[in-house]
Amino acid sequence: MAVIDATGRPPAQAGAAPRPVRSRDPEDHAVPGGREEAWRFTPLRRLRGLLNGPVADSKVDVSVSAPDGVEIERLAPTDSRIGRVLTPADRPAAFAMARSDGGLSVTIPAEAALTEPVVVSLRGDGGVCYEHVLVELGPFATATVVLDHTGSATFAGNVEVFIGHGAALTFVTVQDWAEDSVHLGAHAYSVGRDARLRSFTITLGGDLVRLNPTVDYRGPGGDAELYGLFFTEAGQHQEHRLLVTHEARSCRSRVTYKGALQGEGAHAVWIGDVVIGADAVGTDTYELNRNLVLTDGARADSVPNLEILTGEVVGAGHASATGRFDDEALFYLMSRGIPADEARRLVVRGFFAEIVDRIDLPELRERVMSRVEEELAAVGV
Amino acid sequence: MTTAVSVLEIRNLHVSVDTDTEGPREILRGVDLTVRKGETHAIMGPNGSGKSTLSYSIAGHPKYTVTEGTVTLDGEDVLAMSVDARARAGIFLAMQYPVEVPGVSVSNFLRSSATAVRGEAPKLRTWVKEVKQAMAGLEMDPAFAERSVNEGFSGGEKKRHEILQMTLLAPKVAILDETDSGLDVDALRIVSAGIEAVRAKGETGILLITHYTRILRYVKPEFVHVMAGGRIVDEGGPELAATLEDSGYDRYVKGVEPAAAVS
Numbered sequence: 001m002a003v004i005d006a007t008g009r010p011p012a013q014a015g016a017a018p019r020p021v022r023s024r025d026p027e028d029h030a031v032p033g034g035r036e037e038a039w040r041f042t043p044l045r046r047l048r049g050l051l052n053g054p055v056a057d058s059k060v061d062v063s064v065s066a067p068d069g070v071e072i073e074r075l076a077p078t079d080s081r082i083g084r085v086l087t088p089a090d091r092p093a094a095f096a097m098a099r100s101d102g103g104l105s106v107t108i109p110a111e112a113a114l115t116e117p118v119v120v121s122l123r124g125d126g127g128v129c130y131e132h133v134l135v136e137l138g139p140f141a142t143a144t145v146v147l148d149h150t151g152s153a154t155f156a157g158n159v160e161v162f163i164g165h166g167a168a169l170t171f172v173t174v175q176d177w178a179e180d181s182v183h184l185g186a187h188a189y190s191v192g193r194d195a196r197l198r199s200f201t202i203t204l205g206g207d208l209v210r211l212n213p214t215v216d217y218r219g220p221g222g223d224a225e226l227y228g229l230f231f232t233e234a235g236q237h238q239e240h241r242l243l244v245t246h247e248a249r250s251c252r253s254r255v256t257y258k259g260a261l262q263g264e265g266a267h268a269v270w271i272g273d274v275v276i277g278a279d280a281v282g283t284d285t286y287e288l289n290r291n292l293v294l295t296d297g298a299r300a301d302s303v304p305n306l307e308i309l310t311g312e313v314v315g316a317g318h319a320s321a322t323g324r325f326d327d328e329a330l331f332y333l334m335s336r337g338i339p340a341d342e343a344r345r346l347v348v349r350g351f352f353a354e355i356v357d358r359i360d361l362p363e364l365r366e367r368v369m370s371r372v373e374e375e376l377a378a379v380g381v
Numbered sequence: 382m383t384t385a386v387s388v389l390e391i392r393n394l395h396v397s398v399d400t401d402t403e404g405p406r407e408i409l410r411g412v413d414l415t416v417r418k419g420e421t422h423a424i425m426g427p428n429g430s431g432k433s434t435l436s437y438s439i440a441g442h443p444k445y446t447v448t449e450g451t452v453t454l455d456g457e458d459v460l461a462m463s464v465d466a467r468a469r470a471g472i473f474l475a476m477q478y479p480v481e482v483p484g485v486s487v488s489n490f491l492r493s494s495a496t497a498v499r500g501e502a503p504k505l506r507t508w509v510k511e512v513k514q515a516m517a518g519l520e521m522d523p524a525f526a527e528r529s530v531n532e533g534f535s536g537g538e539k540k541r542h543e544i545l546q547m548t549l550l551a552p553k554v555a556i557l558d559e560t561d562s563g564l565d566v567d568a569l570r571i572v573s574a575g576i577e578a579v580r581a582k583g584e585t586g587i588l589l590i591t592h593y594t595r596i597l598r599y600v601k602p603e604f605v606h607v608m609a610g611g612r613i614v615d616e617g618g619p620e621l622a623a624t625l626e627d628s629g630y631d632r633y634v635k636g637v638e639p640a641a642a643v644s
């Protein structure tokens with residue numbers, strides 16, 4: 001299968017890191033051994049064989065609620081819209097594409113201005129399953145789409161988001177899995193000329209969640225704000241690997257991911273790759289990851305990467321920091337009269353506020369915060 | 382029975398610290414001290430004599446274990462209280478090294494703290510004004526309110542922030558552990574004025590730990606105590622501070638076995 005990226009151009013040549021193979025055929029992708037840059041943080045043994053694309057023995061229960069005018073379809077595997085934005089960069093994504101039996105498509109027509117969100121709920125009920133979700137926002141439309149993952153599953157899922165010129169999409173993906181779930185996800189966003197994407201990636205559960213959000217721009221003036229929030233508990237592995245590719249001129253990207261970790265063996269990984277191509281003059285990008293380690297035994301890896309092939313950028317920067325809420329900080333707050341459980345809540349709420357306050361859906365905001373507080377309460381003080 | 386005047390009473394206080402390598406080590410070896418409402422006491426003493434240990438023990442830091450003696454506030458057993466309960470009872474510690482708390486803004490922190498100590502949330506309108514005024518008094522940029530507690534603050538900014546909290550919490554007893562250290566002349570004047578303003582209200586007993594007399598020119602103590610080897614070894618009036626700065630602690634330290642040597 002040909003190697004074509006979302007812009008239709010051949011992948012960038014120069015640069016330090018080798019570009020991953022991009023292909024829909026799973027066998028074009030080598031089976032990782034664990035030392036590869038893309039896999040070195042992931043505990044392969046906990047993937048439950050998803051690298052080899054086991055046949056599904058269960059189905060995700062899909063339900064969609066959408067305002068009038070939004071078209072919901074099941075696409076056939078041969079539909080040309082599948083693979084328009086996403087060309088798999090690893091085996092699980094390729095298998096998810098091959099085994100999803102087409103895809104669930106959400107189309108919001110040109111110039112529509114939705115006042116209610118589209119909610120796509122994917123509920124796992126125990127086994128191996130795949131799904132491929134496509135969202136297309138027509139030119140100059142505005143909409144909010146929520147993808148909500150719950151239940152228990154061994155799941156490889158792809159998401160392709162195509163944003164028309166001048167359109168504005170808020171896309172929220174919630175990973176609120178049961179504790180035993182494994183989720184590998186390739187989430188590809190294609191931002192049209194003068195279009196705007198605001199995405200929220202909220203990972204709260206699962207035994208292992210590994211998401212690869214990628215952003216490409218099809219024309220100048222695109223703007224992508226990618227927010228992420230994760231709460232990694234004892235024994236959980238949550239990995240977010242972002243790749244923002246600026247090949248078009250005058251586009252903007254902002255990445256802000258915040259994670260809290262607690263408990264023995266909690267492991268969070270954040271990789272933020274931003275590539276600015278030789279023609280992408282006027283690019284403005286900044287990426288940030290902050291982690292808050294609440295207890296001993298938790299570990300956060302945070303690796304920002306900026307690769308710049310043009311000298312004419314408006315701004316390009318990154319920052320990454322991992323702080324500890326340790327016994328001394330707890331003592332400090334308590335010495336000001338604040339009880340221990342409230343001190344912990346204060347710290348975590350304050351830390352996440354920057355992200356949560358930006359979610360325009362009050363119910364979801366509440367749900368995220370109360371889930372976070374549940375997890376806090378679970379560990380006790 | 383109620384005590385007419387708020388009073389912190391420390392009697393025969395022995396404190397050990399849990400060291401990582403050697404197990405418990407006795408640092409305080411029988412401290413006696415009484416601080417009444419409105420009084421100002423200075424504690425001076427060489428490095429390692431146990432001054433911070435005393436302050437942490439009163440505030441309830443988990444690393445320090447009281448092995449003997451009592452601490453009471455208005456007759457209540459302070460040692461039986463949790464750290465937060467001590468603060469709500471009216472004890473305040475301005476720390477020698479204030480701790481960074483990532484994620485919590487100063488404004489959020491101050492409000493949570495005032496709510497806890499006062500027993501009810503202060504009314505928003507008056508609260509905002511109160512904080513503004515207190516910050517202005519300490520010449521703190523209002524932008525600090527939105528920053529994370531102590532994160533990236535300079536040494537002097539941290540100390541101002543401690544005094545800001547003391548101002549808002551109006552404690553019965555305030556222990557100021559080297560609040561003057563690391564301050565330049567201007568900052569020292571500003572911070573001292575902040576302490577003075579609290580003291581002038583007459584509701585707070587102050588225990589000021591310092592190595593230098595320069596702060597004592599602004600905040601004048603009625604009592605000066607010398608701590609060496611985990612005990613109060615001398616006491617006097619303000620004149621004692623001046624003598625100490627001139628002649629040092631040699632005459633106290635000799636013959637006192639250093640705390641560090643005790644196992």
Ligand SMILES: Nc1ncnc2c1ncn2[C@@H]1O[C@H](COP(=O)(O)OP(=O)(O)OP(=O)(O)O)[C@@H](O)[C@H]1O
Binds near residue numbers: 399427433444
């Ligand atoms: N957490 C700790 N672990 C080990 N030793 C400690 C600990 N805290 C205090 N000590 C020891 O106790 C002794 C007294 O320390 P403390 O900090 O109370 O002295 P100080 O009088 O405040 O000194 P300084 O003037 O330098 O601030 C020192 O020998 C110190 O090393």
Ligand SMILES: [Mg+2]
Binds near residue numbers: 433558
């Ligand atoms: Mg000290």
